[in-house]
Amino acid sequence: MNYRFSSFFTTILAILFVVSCGTESSRSITAVSWGGSYGRAVNEGVNIPFTEETGINIQVEDYNGGLAQIRAQVEIGEIHWDVVDLEMAEAVRGCDEGLLEPIDVASLPDGPDGTPAAEDFVEGSMTDCGAGSVFFSTVYAYNEESIPGTKPSTIADFFDLQTFPGRRGMRRVPQVNLEFALIADGVPRDQVYAALDTPEGIDRAFSKLETIKDEVIWWEAGAQPPQMLADGEVVMSTAYNGRIFNAQVLEDQPFVIVWDGQLMGIGQFVVVAGTPRLEEAMEYLAFVTSAKSMAEIGRRISYSPARRSGMPLVSTHIEKGIDMEPHMPGSPVNAAQALRFDWEWWADHQDEMNERFSAWLAR
Amino acid sequence: MAGSLRFPVDPHRRTQLRALALVAPLVIYIGVTFIAPLGTMLTRSVYDPVVADVLPETLELLEQWDGRTLPSEAVFAAAAAEIRRAAAARSLGQVAGRVNRVQGGLRSAVTRTARELRDIEAGPWRESMTAIDSVWADPATWHAIQVTGERFTARHYANALDLQRLPDGSLAPQPVERRIYLKLFWRTLLVSTVITLLCLILGYPVAHLIARSPTGRANWLLILVLVPFWTSLLVRTTSWIVLLQTQGVLNDLLVAIGLVSDDGRVAMVYNMTGTIVAMTHVLLPFMVLPLYSVMRGIPPTYMNAAASLGATPVQAFLRVYWPQSLPGVGAGALLVFILAIGFYITPALVGGSDGQLISNMIAYHMQTSLNWGLAAALGGVLLVGVIVLYVVYERLVGVERMGLG
Numbered sequence: 001m002n003y004r005f006s007s008f009f010t011t012i013l014a015i016l017f018v019v020s021c022g023t024e025s026s027r028s029i030t031a032v033s034w035g036g037s038y039g040r041a042v043n044e045g046v047n048i049p050f051t052e053e054t055g056i057n058i059q060v061e062d063y064n065g066g067l068a069q070i071r072a073q074v075e076i077g078e079i080h081w082d083v084v085d086l087e088m089a090e091a092v093r094g095c096d097e098g099l100l101e102p103i104d105v106a107s108l109p110d111g112p113d114g115t116p117a118a119e120d121f122v123e124g125s126m127t128d129c130g131a132g133s134v135f136f137s138t139v140y141a142y143n144e145e146s147i148p149g150t151k152p153s154t155i156a157d158f159f160d161l162q163t164f165p166g167r168r169g170m171r172r173v174p175q176v177n178l179e180f181a182l183i184a185d186g187v188p189r190d191q192v193y194a195a196l197d198t199p200e201g202i203d204r205a206f207s208k209l210e211t212i213k214d215e216v217i218w219w220e221a222g223a224q225p226p227q228m229l230a231d232g233e234v235v236m237s238t239a240y241n242g243r244i245f246n247a248q249v250l251e252d253q254p255f256v257i258v259w260d261g262q263l264m265g266i267g268q269f270v271v272v273a274g275t276p277r278l279e280e281a282m283e284y285l286a287f288v289t290s291a292k293s294m295a296e297i298g299r300r301i302s303y304s305p306a307r308r309s310g311m312p313l314v315s316t317h318i319e320k321g322i323d324m325e326p327h328m329p330g331s332p333v334n335a336a337q338a339l340r341f342d343w344e345w346w347a348d349h350q351d352e353m354n355e356r357f358s359a360w361l362a363r
Numbered sequence: 364m365a366g367s368l369r370f371p372v373d374p375h376r377r378t379q380l381r382a383l384a385l386v387a388p389l390v391i392y393i394g395v396t397f398i399a400p401l402g403t404m405l406t407r408s409v410y411d412p413v414v415a416d417v418l419p420e421t422l423e424l425l426e427q428w429d430g431r432t433l434p435s436e437a438v439f440a441a442a443a444a445e446i447r448r449a450a451a452a453r454s455l456g457q458v459a460g461r462v463n464r465v466q467g468g469l470r471s472a473v474t475r476t477a478r479e480l481r482d483i484e485a486g487p488w489r490e491s492m493t494a495i496d497s498v499w500a501d502p503a504t505w506h507a508i509q510v511t512g513e514r515f516t517a518r519h520y521a522n523a524l525d526l527q528r529l530p531d532g533s534l535a536p537q538p539v540e541r542r543i544y545l546k547l548f549w550r551t552l553l554v555s556t557v558i559t560l561l562c563l564i565l566g567y568p569v570a571h572l573i574a575r576s577p578t579g580r581a582n583w584l585l586i587l588v589l590v591p592f593w594t595s596l597l598v599r600t601t602s603w604i605v606l607l608q609t610q611g612v613l614n615d616l617l618v619a620i621g622l623v624s625d626d627g628r629v630a631m632v633y634n635m636t637g638t639i640v641a642m643t644h645v646l647l648p649f650m651v652l653p654l655y656s657v658m659r660g661i662p663p664t665y666m667n668a669a670a671s672l673g674a675t676p677v678q679a680f681l682r683v684y685w686p687q688s689l690p691g692v693g694a695g696a697l698l699v700f701i702l703a704i705g706f707y708i709t710p711a712l713v714g715g716s717d718g719q720l721i722s723n724m725i726a727y728h729m730q731t732s733l734n735w736g737l738a739a740a741l742g743g744v745l746l747v748g749v750i751v752l753y754v755v756y757e758r759l760v761g762v763e764r765m766g767l768g
Contacts, residue, residue: 068730096456096474167609172716217633218716232610344471351732352467352541358724359543361716362550 028057029082029280035062036223037246038301042085042288045296050287056280064221067094070272074099081272082281083288085133089343089350091268095129101271101278102129109290111309120291122266122330124340125306130268131289132306134297137262137329137338138176141244142236143229144254155261158236159184159212169228169237172218174357175346176238176263179339181208183261193342196349206360218361229255245302245327249320257327259334265341266306304330405746408519408739413457414511417449418442422512425505430530434505439488442508443480450477458511464734465507465518472498506530519740544741547721548748554639554720555703561643562650562699563692570654570691575663585655592648600709603641607632607713633715641709646702650695657691697756701749721745 031047033039039062047058061081063069067090073079086094094100105126108117118126125132140158142151152164158180170177182192182201185208195201217234219225225239226247241262247253269288271281287293294305295313302324305311314324325331329338346353415422420441428434449455455477463470479495492499510518510528518528525542526534536542573584591599606612609628617623631637661684669679707722714723721741728738 064730066730067733071733093456093460096453096459098453098456213716216716220711231608233608348463348468348471351464351734354727354732355541355543358719359540359546362543362546362719 027055027280028059029277029284030059030061030080031083031085031284032061032063032081033085034065034222036243038242038297038303041297041300041303045300046288046293049293049296050284054283054287056283058284066090067097067099070094070099071097074273077274079272079275082275082277083284084270084272086130086268086270087343088127088130088266088268088341089347091130091270092127092343093347094270095127099273100129101273101275101281103131103271103285105131107282107286109286111291111307112313113309115309117289117307120307120309122306122308125266127268130270131285133267133269133289134294134303134306135264135266135328135330136303137241137259137264137334138171138238138341139241139244139257139259139262140180140236140238141225141229141255141257143232144256146229146232146235151256152236152258153260154184154258155180156184156186157258158238159208161212161215164235166235167215167217167233168212169217169219169225169234169239171238172220172361174353175350176341177209177357178202178205178353179263179341180238180261181205183339184208189261189339192339193345196345202353202356206356209360226253226255229253241327241329242301242303249317249322249327259337262329262334262338263341264329264335264338265343267303298324298328302327302329304328404735404739405743406739407735408737408743409515409517411461411511411516411519411736412514413454414461414508415514417454417458418445418508418512421445421508425509425512428505430506431502433489433500433502436487436489438505439492439499440486443483443486443488443492446473446477447480450474450481460733461511462504462507465510466498466503469498469504469507472496472504502530516736519736520743522737523740523744544721544724547719547724548744550719551704551721551745552748554635554642555700558639558643558646558703559650559696559700561639562647563696565643566647566650566654566695567688567692570651570658573651573655574658574661588648588651591644596645596708597712599645600641600712603637603644604632604713607637607640632713633718635714635718637713637715638710638718638720641713642703642706645706645709646699649698649702653694653698654688654691657694658688661687693756697753700752704745704749 031042033042039060043060047060051057063084065087067086070081070084071094073081091100095102103126105118105121106116108131110116111120121132122135140155144151146166147164150163152158152160157164158168178196179192182195182205183189185204187195187201187204196205217228217237219228219237222240222243225234225237226243228234229237229239230247230251230253241257244255244257248255248257269285271278271285275281289306291305291307291310291313294307294310297303298305298310298314299316299318305314311328311330314328316322317324326333328334418441421438424438424441425434428438446455449458455474459470459473462473476492476495476499480491483491489499498504510516521528521534523544525537525545527537529535569584569588573581573588576584604611608614609630611632613631614623614628618625618628623629631640665683665687666679669683670676674682705722707720707726710718710720711723711726714720722745725738725741725745728734728741
């Protein structure tokens with residue numbers, strides 16, 4: 001073989017190699033999640049193993065919830081988000097508006113013991129276009145150092161300024177706050193949404209909120225409550241349980257979660273309608289909604305798997321080795337004190353409630 | 364022959380064309396990134412074809428409805444057919460969302476009706492639909508469909524001005540507990556004015572100092588002004604939280620020197636004070652820079668001349684320096700004011716319950732409630748407000764006197 005021919009041959013090989021690399025790395029999808037410690041848990045627990053197993057790269061993007069970006073992408077027809085971690089109400093609404101791909105529960109992997117996916121998912125965690133991810137809770141937590149003596153233990157204590165003076169942190173939205181106010185005012189947990197269906201119930205919730213309004217600091221981002229508790233800016237605050245858990249376990253903060261009346265919601269993994277990378281997106285969806293992936297998330301942040309078979313797989317925290325069960329919203333003890341967030345009620349009444357809440361705040 | 368066919372090239376025209384070619388990229392850029400989005404957004408505030416496109420027959424038949432009793436069986440039949448079709452085409456969600464804004468609770472009623480209608484083969488539709496959900500027996504539901512069925516609509520603007528349309532078509536104020544936007548518009552104007560004045564009071568001496576300093580020192584001072592300008596807005600806002608919060612640096616200092624007691628720490632953030640302090644800081648460079656560029660052009664000899672003619676320093680400032688610096692004041696004030704009106708990250712983070720501005724509401728309707736029509740209408744009202752202020756300003760001060768440096 002003469003020299004010139006071999007160099008020609010090498011060049012062809014090199015080109016082929018480059019081209020094959022190109023097609024390999026073009027198998028890539030964008031997965032959008034909430035960022036922060038939860039985003040990190042999904043990334044380490046699910047995304048990295050997924051890329052190792054399938055060779056599909058994942059571009060991670062963070063967002064703050066809402067359907068606005070998805071709607072804009074679908075309307076323009078320029079889709080760059082493939083899989084998104086949405087809230088329940090948004091997943092249902094996006095599905096009704098045709099923004100999301102329908103998901104067949106039968107296409108999702110069975111549980112480790114062979115239970116079909118349809119039975120493995122906790123009731124109400126699958127929707128037409130969404131597959132349940134993890135349960136998370138809005139709870140309230142306090143800083144042990146700022147409350148000497150008797151510790152608060154019920155939702156009513158959160159509203160009790162006499163026994164527990166000091167400022168409170170609450171999220172600046174009507175959701176959760178109205179429910180907490182009614183529970184604190186003596187409405188049994190299972191009748192909260194029935195009460196909110198009547199104008200009197202809504203008035204009652206607002207007048208209960210009124211009793212602590214002057215002492216409330218309103219937060220916006222999930223990272224704020226642990227910060228405000230640590231700074232002593234508030235003595236107690238509503239918060240996502242996972243954020244408080246991280247502060248407790250990773251930063252050794254003296255925070256205590258009150259599980260009474262915890263408002264439990266569930267996340268939904270969805271696929272944006274019309275994505276050109278549908279096959280890869282569905283592959284990722286099947287991977288991320290396996291019991292193992294959910295448990296991997298649960299080993300990094302205290303959010304409970306949406307599958308029954310996921311819970312026993314969680315066991316201990318990946319770094320600290322502590323038992324995760326007492327920290328999970330879905331553990332039997334904690335779940336017994338929970339109220340399931342009624343996304344349907346909120347989908348119906350969010351606009352009115354938000355106007356009323358904003359008007360009330362500005363008064 | 365060939366020569367006479369060629370166009371004579373006018374050198375003047377060629378220069379014009381070249382100039383046009385040079386500005387063309389900018390014109391196209393502004394058209395694509397500014398005029399077009401603005402236009403589509405403003406269109407959205409008055410034009411909403413979704414319900415009209417999805418329920419055309421229902422709306423047509425509803426025109427004969429008297430508005431008080433139940434609509435006829437024909438209306439129900441048309442509605443049932445169109446709801447089913449929309450559910451299959453997955454366009455019902457947008458309809459449900461829109462009628463829900465007029466009458467809370469209809470979103471789930473409409474989607475539930477669509478689900479249950481799947482199993483119903485034939486009429487009478489009036490009985491079946493009212494049996495599925497009692498909202499269909501309520502004239503308010505049909506009224507909501509009629510209102511949202513208008514292709515060209517003023518309802519977003521009415522909503523943005525705290526008005527509502529009654530079933531008889533007249534406008535009335537919203538119930539007290541839902542009146543929010545007018546108040547926020549006023550608050551936004553007020554806060555922006557206060558911030559503009561504060562920026563002027565704080566920025567004027569600084570700009571004067573820089574303009575009068577020798578070049579070396581002036582550069583250093585300018586860098587001090589610019590460094591915060593280059594720092595991320597979020598970083599600056601959160602630093603203010605650290606400084607101002609009740610357990611923060613400033614309160615600790617006040618307690619340490621005994622000015623306030625440990626229980627009497629001052630609330631300086633998560634309220635209007637926090638919003639004003641943080642926004643003034645963020646916007647200060649926009650005041651200092653135009654002021655500086657104008658002041659640098661004022662020869663120092665004028666003040667000396669005024670003094671040598673017997674003017675006191677105050678007189679010299681008021682009658683010689685201040686009028687000459689006015690173009691800078693005008694430019695800075697306008698910049699700060701317009702930026703302040705549209706600010707939303709800072710008030711969202713440090714605003715608390717009374718520090719919210721209208722832009723926070725616009726962001727909410729864009730991102731969360733997806734009521735882009737209302738967001739566009741709120742933006743439209745704001746735009747008109749700013750244009751009116753600009754015209755007034757132009758009459759009073761004159762835009763040609765404005766100096767941006």
